[in-house]
Amino acid sequence: MMNSMEWSKWEKDIARKAFKIAYDREQRAILENVREMISEVSDLKELWRLQEYLTEKRNEMDEKYDYRYSVLHFVFARLICEGWLKQEDLEGLAEEKLDEIRRISIFSKGS
């Protein structure tokens, strides 16, 4: 039996798809946000607030979407916590992986 850190070919496919689903959802939300923000901007002071938002989001996205199998449990737990991923999106992963992801996400919610 595989331990929870090993990913079968089958699980890798599911993981990759789930990762992309979350990324696409968050991407869409950011783009919508930016379009709304820009529609309300009337001067540079307000525009620089958009610049700060974009810089922050860029750093956040770069840091968050880290597709390394060694950290993927944590990435998925965070994405679930933040609402970008649903548990159903991970269906097909080994039960012990799902348990661990759930455990981390519950722990994260409490912090």
Added chain:
Amino acid sequence: MMNSMEWSKWEKDIARKAFKIAYDREQRAILENVREMISEVSDLKELWRLQEYLTEKRNEMDEKYDYRYSVLHFVFARLICEGWLKQEDLEGLAEEKLDEIRRISIFSKGS
């Protein structure tokens, strides 16, 4: 007679108005640019290009619009070079100031 580095109350009024005119023009152009850019953005990679543009513009604007009388000749010369200010916007300044601003702007164009 005042030397070209001294600014009379009258000249300060003209300078302040010209400074604002240039700033408003450039502000409008940046806002238009950003709206056009955002309308063409369809993913985060493209959005980060907008983030880079905004960061660059923010630094540029902070550095460029420096309202200190000791550097104002250079600021106006640069604004003329870049097309944000017209010589007519400075009408009313002492002739020697205008000469100096013209001299610097011609020199800048050549560089």
